[in-house]
Amino acid sequence: MNDPNDSLAALISEAGWSWAGLARRVNDLGANEGQSLRYDYTAVNRWVKKGERPRSPVPNFIAQALSERLGRRITPSDFRMPDEETLAERGLSYGGSAISTVETIIDLGRADVKRRQIIKAPFVLAALGAPSRDWLLATLDEMSTERGPRQVGMRQVAGIRDMFALFQEMDVMRGGGHARTALIEYMSSYVVPLLKRDHQPPVEKALYEAAAELAYLIGWMAYDDGEHGLAQRYLIQALHLAQASGSVPLGAHVLAGMSDQANLLGHPREALMLARAGRRGLAEPESPACTTDLYILEARALAALGERSNASKAISLAEKTFGQVRPEQEPEWAKFIDAPYVFGEAAHCFRDLGQVQPLEQFGRESAEGARKQGRARRGALSHAALAVGDLARNDIEAAAAKSIHVVELAASVNSTRCIATVRDLQRRMRPFSAIPEVQQFNTRANELLGLAA
CATH class of the missing domain: 1.10.260 (434 Repressor (Amino-terminal Domain))
Known part of the structure; x- marks a missing residue:
């Protein structure tokens, strides 16, 4: 009841x-x-x-x-009665007032926590174009005016950002399915009431920025947990809040997340469009980490399209820009854009391009960095890329050994992406199912993750 x-x-x-x-x-x-x-x-x-x-x-x-x-x-x-059919449509809408965006996020959160039908809402490819276009046009328009110095240090905003850092760390270390409900409850019970009050403009913008960071993280967690229609709606609303806050780097960061999701779902052309829109709106000195992310996601999309030369060029630009990153000068949300992440994404580019040598070079660096940090999700993804490299060299035993390690890492986090990665390895190894090491991999996947070969 x-x-x-x-x-x-x-x-x-x-x-x-x-x-x-x-x-x-x-x-x-x-x-x-x-x-x-x-x-x-x-x-x-x-x-x-x-x-x-x-x-x-x-x-x-x-x-x-x-x-x-x-x-x-x-x-x-x-x-407490969100109209879910209307909510699914509103979640894809970019525009209106910032307050209407906040109300949409509230409704998404309530439906999400209650596990109502909105979590089954489909990912809508056609909804990707307008938000990135509108954000970019608004951003370029705002660049023609002088913005005053950003005021920081407000107690409530600082507290929200501390909580964001805590939840982002939980996502990175434990997976998107681990603490999303708790984050929704925090945003609904504490952050939203603050947003509904009247504030001086600097405080209002700072609160919108902090709320956009949280909405993005909720969407990212839903994405990692395989709830793609829901994730898309959170990300679109986060993009609008980022615009309301005046934070161009944050808006570009949200577009990076949207690009990552589009590419994962098999829409590389849309992923490329989103990554390039973010990069066009973002002046490189504002956040080299975000620019790096946009370049590497552009490379992922180009690799999926089979554009080897352009993908390699984008990876080189990502590496060059990554060398300019100063973590202490970057926002908290950019903390995960580090060597294990960047090199891991590069490894996946070369996996898609069938280039084994650079795949192994980048994949090993990513996997080792993830091991030192204790990041099981990133480690699982990078070891999976390395296993594909072993398969390309016809070293089935080595591929199976790495795949067993992927299973063990995947079992320690709550991430649908990791589960999908194990399924992909099972599919790739199906022609070698008679080999004992492959059988051991499939047995372990079934024992720990319930995945039959």
């Missing part, structure tokens, strides 16, 4: 309405839209006392009725 809907009860009471009166007005609003509704006192009783949620579009009718009665805008999220 759901919890009682105290929020709805309070709004009905404030409106001075009886439950039967609300039901009648909902029926009338439905009739205006061609809906034949027959709600009565008992239906409202179930909504309030049992926390039941009527089907779409009834939550919108309830909100409209309450808005009329109270003389202010009420949304379904105000009484």
